[in-house]
Amino acid sequence: MKRSMRIAFAMAAFAAVALCADNTLGTWKLNPAKSKPSAGQSPIKSLTVVREAAGDGVKATIKGEREDGSKIDVSYTLKYDGKAVTMSGAGLPYDTLAVKKVDANTTTDVRSKKGGAYKGTGRFVVSNDGRTATLTTKGTGADGKPFSGTTVYDKQ
Numbered sequence: 001m002k003r004s005m006r007i008a009f010a011m012a013a014f015a016a017v018a019l020c021a022d023n024t025l026g027t028w029k030l031n032p033a034k035s036k037p038s039a040g041q042s043p044i045k046s047l048t049v050v051r052e053a054a055g056d057g058v059k060a061t062i063k064g065e066r067e068d069g070s071k072i073d074v075s076y077t078l079k080y081d082g083k084a085v086t087m088s089g090a091g092l093p094y095d096t097l098a099v100k101k102v103d104a105n106t107t108t109d110v111r112s113k114k115g116g117a118y119k120g121t122g123r124f125v126v127s128n129d130g131r132t133a134t135l136t137t138k139g140t141g142a143d144g145k146p147f148s149g150t151t152v153y154d155k156q
Helices: 002-020
Strands: 026-030 044-054 057-066 071-079 088-090 096-103 106-112 119-126 132-140 146-155
Touching (some): 044 071
Antiparallel strands (some): 044 057, 057 071, 071 088, 096 106, 132 146
16 A cells, blocks of 8 residues: 555656656757758847746746847746747847747747737757757748748757
């Protein structure tokens, strides 16, 4: 009986940790050599994304620079409930983001520009070893044309 209780408790504890884990947190640096940027805007030369736990969601700070010299400086705090939040800052083609957590290594999002044509989706997947993450995006750009891209990040 005691053995059964221990096994049940261990399984419940493991499930709780697995459901609460968020391997997307941390500092991620763009790996431009492995990335394929979306057409229609200047490619990103450097980018650092810092993702921190914020209650049952995430606080993110994104800083970088495009090849044309324009700066990227964006931040947001959101829950993984799929409800859109407005991002503060500038440098990205969208200003609204809604994110859902699929599992400890994966999030999906919907991104859009208020009053604009830009509408896209993204899928952020952390590798099993936790060292890299890949963001795949697709949608309709500000120019009304379809886009897709793949961005690879290295964990710092």
